[in-house]
Amino acid sequence: MQALEMARFRVAPERVTEMREKRKVALEALRGEFPGLVSEQLVRxxxxxxxxxxxxxxxxxxxxxxxxxxxxxxxxxxxxxxxEVVAMEHGEVVHSG
Known part of the structure; x- marks a missing residue:
């Protein structure tokens, strides 16, 4: 069964571009290390x-x-x-549309 990782965090507005660039590089590295990464979304x-x-x-x-x-x-x-990382949780995906 698939799992959803939900990480809520804070970033200063002046660091958003930096965060997004580093996130892209981090996801590429994570995909290489963990082929089980199915999809990702960033939500403001x-x-x-x-x-x-x-x-x-x-x-x-x-x-x-x-x-x-x-x-x-x-x-x-x-x-x-x-x-700041506010919260990080994992849950099982029981339905996806």
Missing amino acids: LDERTWMDLIVWDTRETADTAAERAPQIPEAAAYFGALD
Whole structure:
């Protein structure tokens, strides 16, 4: 069963371009390391608050990626562009349209 990773975070408006560029590079690295990355979406909730939605092939892949991502230099650089991680959760996808 697929898993959805939901990460809510804050970024200063003047760092949004940097965050988006580093995110793109980080996702390429994550796809290389974890072929189970199915899809991703970046959602702006307000001027400073964003949500990353990533679908993984399994919950096990999602958990492993969450654990190992900070050791991947490109992902670490992306995380460094965030001001604050507000929440990160995983859930099983029970229906997708």
